[in-house]
Amino acid sequence: MRKFSLLKKTADVYAFCALLLLTSSVLVWTNIYNKPTGTLVANVYVEAVKIDSLPLDVDTTVIYYQADYPVFKGDITVEITDGKVRVEKETSPLHYCSIQGWVSDAGMPIICAPNYFMVVIEGSL
Amino acid sequence: MSNHSRILKIARLGMFLAFGVILNYVETFIALPMIAPGIKLGLANTVGLIVLYYFGDKEYVAIGFLRILLTALFTGFGYNFFISLSGWFLSSLIVVILNRFQIMSIFGLSMVSAVTHGLGQVIMVAILYESVYMLNYLPILLAAGIVTGLIVAFIAREAMRRIVIPE
Numbered sequence: 001m002r003k004f005s006l007l008k009k010t011a012d013v014y015a016f017c018a019l020l021l022l023t024s025s026v027l028v029w030t031n032i033y034n035k036p037t038g039t040l041v042a043n044v045y046v047e048a049v050k051i052d053s054l055p056l057d058v059d060t061t062v063i064y065y066q067a068d069y070p071v072f073k074g075d076i077t078v079e080i081t082d083g084k085v086r087v088e089k090e091t092s093p094l095h096y097c098s099i100q101g102w103v104s105d106a107g108m109p110i111i112c113a114p115n116y117f118m119v120v121i122e123g124s125l
Numbered sequence: 126m127s128n129h130s131r132i133l134k135i136a137r138l139g140m141f142l143a144f145g146v147i148l149n150y151v152e153t154f155i156a157l158p159m160i161a162p163g164i165k166l167g168l169a170n171t172v173g174l175i176v177l178y179y180f181g182d183k184e185y186v187a188i189g190f191l192r193i194l195l196t197a198l199f200t201g202f203g204y205n206f207f208i209s210l211s212g213w214f215l216s217s218l219i220v221v222i223l224n225r226f227q228i229m230s231i232f233g234l235s236m237v238s239a240v241t242h243g244l245g246q247v248i249m250v251a252i253l254y255e256s257v258y259m260l261n262y263l264p265i266l267l268a269a270g271i272v273t274g275l276i277v278a279f280i281a282r283e284a285m286r287r288i289v290i291p292e
Contacts, residue, residue: 003178004177004178004224004227004229004230004231004234005229005230005231006230006231006282006285006286007230008230008232009228009229009230009233011228011229011230011233012229012230012232012233012236015229015233015236015237016233016236016271019236019237019240019267019270019271020271022240022267023264023267023268023271026260026263026264026267027264030260030261030263030264034257034258034260034261036258043256045254047203047204048204048253048254050254094153094154096162097162100162105261106258106261107258107259107260107261107262108161108261108262108265109162109163109259109262110162111162111163113205116203116204118254120254120256120258120259121258122256122258123258
């Protein structure tokens with residue numbers, strides 16, 4: 001059986017550098033070539049199905065009801081203000097997605113895993 | 126391999142599998158949502174590295190797959206299952222190939238494993254949500270993977286120095 005070493009090797013340093021290079025390259029690519037076009041919208045997904053598109057240039061508060069989406073653990077309130085979006089209120093054991101707060105960057109998701117709910121900023125068609 | 130050795134091996138692998146599932150569950154309480162959503166330490170991968178070291182490639186792949194399967198029994202076979210599965214597939218594939226060449230230590234393997242796990246997951250998310258903008262989240266996950274990979278390697282190495290698995 002092939003057993004790997006428990007002590008650091010030179011190849012680890014090369015791997016570290018290669019991974020840093022990969023991360024930097026992806027960062028540059030996403031910032032230059034993968035920017036959304038058109039009006040920015042906060043797309044709302046439940047179980048990977050898009051249920052709503054909220055324009056970021058319109059301040060609004062939307063409540064998604066558990067009665068409409070039985071997978072929710074309670075109603076979920078999404079708020080948009082000044083081009084930023086947040087999950088204001090939700091029901092989950094640790095409240096990670098409401099703790100996350102405001103998001104204004106495209107691609108940065110707000111994930112409410114126990115509710116199978118996600119909000120992410122994207123470009124409109 | 127004698128019947129006794131085979132039974133012993135299955136029992137030990139079962140124990141590691143159970144431990145991996147427990148670590149998977151425990152780390153849902155120590156996620157770091159303030160840094161970025163979805164970022165976890167990947168503590169269960171310490172078990173994967175220990176299995177790879179003491180048992181080999183096939184067992185490493187099998188334990189990883191069964192851990193995802195068992196976790197899904199508790200959390201459901203929704204889209205999260207497919208996201209986990211894609212992360213496991215890509216990272217297992219790369220780690221097994223790299224381990225064959227014996228060029229990296231536990232630190233290199235763990236880093237590559239964590240980064241490719243995140244890469245596989247984000248690619249699956251982009252496919253499931255039909256959105257290329259999901260890939261904008263990659264740099265954060267990749268950078269986090271390098272750091273968490275090193276931490277997990279350190280924890281796994283310290284654990285390996287303390288546990289003895291007799292042949």
